[in-house]
Amino acid sequence: MAISYIVFFLFGGLAAVSEFLMVTRKDAIESAAFFLTSILATGGIFLQLRAEFVFGAQIILYAGGVCVLFLFVLLLLKPDILFRQKQFSGQARIATVLVAVLGTLALAAAGIGGGLFRFPAPSSSVLPANTGDVARTLFQDYPLALEMVAVLLLIAMIGAVVMAKRGT
Amino acid sequence: MIPINYYVFLSLLLFTVGIAGVLTRRNVIVILMSIELILNAVNINLVAFSRLYGSADGQVFALFIMVAAAAEAAIGLGIVIAFFRNRETLQSDEMDNLKW
Numbered sequence: 001m002a003i004s005y006i007v008f009f010l011f012g013g014l015a016a017v018s019e020f021l022m023v024t025r026k027d028a029i030e031s032a033a034f035f036l037t038s039i040l041a042t043g044g045i046f047l048q049l050r051a052e053f054v055f056g057a058q059i060i061l062y063a064g065g066v067c068v069l070f071l072f073v074l075l076l077l078k079p080d081i082l083f084r085q086k087q088f089s090g091q092a093r094i095a096t097v098l099v100a101v102l103g104t105l106a107l108a109a110a111g112i113g114g115g116l117f118r119f120p121a122p123s124s125s126v127l128p129a130n131t132g133d134v135a136r137t138l139f140q141d142y143p144l145a146l147e148m149v150a151v152l153l154l155i156a157m158i159g160a161v162v163m164a165k166r167g168t
Numbered sequence: 169m170i171p172i173n174y175y176v177f178l179s180l181l182l183f184t185v186g187i188a189g190v191l192t193r194r195n196v197i198v199i200l201m202s203i204e205l206i207l208n209a210v211n212i213n214l215v216a217f218s219r220l221y222g223s224a225d226g227q228v229f230a231l232f233i234m235v236a237a238a239a240e241a242a243i244g245l246g247i248v249i250a251f252f253r254n255r256e257t258l259q260s261d262e263m264d265n266l267k268w
Contacts, residue, residue, distance in 0.1 A: 008170050012178045019182055019205055023189035028198055035201045038182075042208050045178070049219045054211070054227050054234075061234055066204060066241045073245045074197055077252045085259055086194055095191035103184035110176065129224035137224040138231070149235045156239035163246035166253070 004048060011044035026087050028074055036067045050128035175216035182209035196251075196258045200244045207237045 015038045022034035039062045046055040089095070129137075138146055186209060189202030211230040218226025252258060 004170055008174060012174075016178070016181050016185065019185045019189075022198075022201065022205070023185060023192065028195050031198050031201060035205065038205060039208065042182075042212060045175075045212055046215055049175075049215050051215045051218065051227050051230075054215055054230050057231055057234055061238055062204070062208070066238055069241060069245055070197060070201060073248060077249070077258065078256075081256060085257065087198075088192055089194045089261065092192040096188060099184055099188040099191060102187070103180070106180055106184070107177070110173070110180070126220070126222035128219055129222060129227060133224040134227050134231075137228050141225070142228060145232060149232055152239055153235060156242050160242040160246035163243075164249045 007048045008045070011041045011048065014038075015041035015045065027083065028087070029071070029079070032067065032070050032074060035070065036063060039063050039067060050130075053131045053134050169219060172216055172220050175212055179209045179212045179216075182206075182212070194259050194261065196248055196260050196263075197245075199260060200241060200248075204237055204241060207233055 018034040018037035018041065022031045022038060025031050025034065039058065043055050043058040043063070046058060183206055186202045186206035189205070190199050193199050193202065211233055214226040214230045214233070216226075218224060218230075248258065251263065255262065
């Protein structure tokens with residue numbers, strides 16, 4: 001039982017620290033590297049929750065697709081011009097304070113008002129949903145949503161090509 | 169299984185830091201990355217509750233969110249490329265053509 005706590009704190013801490021570094025680094029390329037680390041650590045959390053299919057999708061889609069796309073665009077757009085510009089907005093300080101207040105409020109609400117957030121204790125008899133269950137739910141319960149998401153991806157792909165094309 | 173509160177708090181932490189990224193950064197690409205991480209924090213919640221109740225619905229919703237995030241990244245970066253070609257900048261506060 002203790003090993004799952006170790007795994008959780010390892011991956012959770014890694015995700016939180018690298019996300020914090022992603023927000024605070026000045027260099028956008030470093031931000032992209034820490035983005036990748038945070039995504040991979042979240043994948044570890046998914047694996048620890050026995051969601052193997054979501055873990056695989058996370059690695060292929062985020063780490064292999066989105067993160068590479070970010071790096072590609074960053075390097076495509078003249079990094080020397082980009083990195084000489086200001087990286088943090090003028091309201092950064094007040095925004096940080098506001099977000100800290102928001103986070104503290106949410107923590108207090110969840111911590112002090114524990115009665116509102118009482119979830120049933122996890123019973124060891126509940127089996128984790130495996131990939132077969134995911135497929136059954138996806139194709140039997142949500143087939144319309146699945147088709148719509150496929151069309152959405154197609155539209156997004158065509159839209160990205162049209163917008164990135166020169167001279168339109 | 170670890171108590172569900174641990175996952176909720178981790179998700180809350182990642183969500184809050186992501187919002188801080190959206191509000192404090194000026195580079196549009198870093199803002200897009202922060203939005204991706206906010207969506208990712210929500211996915212942790214969905215998968216954790218799916219594990220708690222032993223049902224696959226949470227994982228399916230997490231997959232849908234991932235697809236939406238990927239589409240958003242592709243469209244967002246397309247807009248960024250088109251904008252950079254016209255204005256030679258990625259500063260979010262210079263995107264003010266719609267401002268009167």
